[in-house]
Amino acid sequence: MNFDLITSKENALFQDIRNLQATGSNGQKARLASGQALLEGIHLVQTWVGDPNLTVLLTSEIGLKNIEISQAVYEHLEICPEAKVLQLDSALWDLLSDLVNAPHIAGLLDLPKSTLTPPQSIATLDGDVVILDRVQDAGNVGSILRAAAASSFTKVIALSGCAHLWSSKVLRAGMGAHRLLDLYEGWTNQQLLSAVTAPLLVATADAEHDLFSLKKDLLHPVAWVMGSEGQGVSEDLLAQSKGVSIPIDPRVESLNVSTAAAVCLFETLRVRRG
Structure with a gap:
């Protein structure tokens, strides 16, 4: 099967793809303007194989010699024959990926409706x-x-000031969780307070309510709020929320925000299963 070839770094489509990788607000603007995100690596591509939102696959002659990569490419084409495959000159791959020894496979994914x-x-x-x-x-x-995906919390809102949910680094850290979630971002505090109907629970170190005493609260829908690594949750959200503390050894100052989130979400899951 013959695929479209890209041999120059000056190629307009290649430049557009590189823009999707930009960090900070430039990358976010490019992704939202194009309505697409770049999936890098075999694991993320495999996660979306068979999904029509994966509209373009990127590989190279070297990549197609890899059994795992070629299997993903042809399986996706069989299910989604409208998808395109772009074969990059192998020399371009180092410009495309910032992963060391990256496998020559990536994809362009149409962003879901919730994000847009x-x-x-x-x-x-x-x-x-x-x-x-x-x-x-x-x-x-x-x-x-x-x-969130592992604990069946399928709706996630990222308020303004968060890392972009569809950036390359967040996608890699999410390990495919994005496909299971409804993701909303760029919201203000007021938009959040107006739309979310579940009571807000804030994980914070000095709260009077203990996470493990919240059984009645956790049996019903809740909105867990996780705050900035340095500043915590904003004052106006704190004022509208119930503060919840996670009991930890007093010799440890605090938990990383992702660890705290996992503890709160899985305690919610445990209570409901119990």
């Missing part, structure tokens, strides 16, 4: 929600998304 829906057009968001308040480390954000 303006927050002002969402009147209510019912049920369980995970809320990220200015969590800026991509590894933390991706880990929280993974914990």
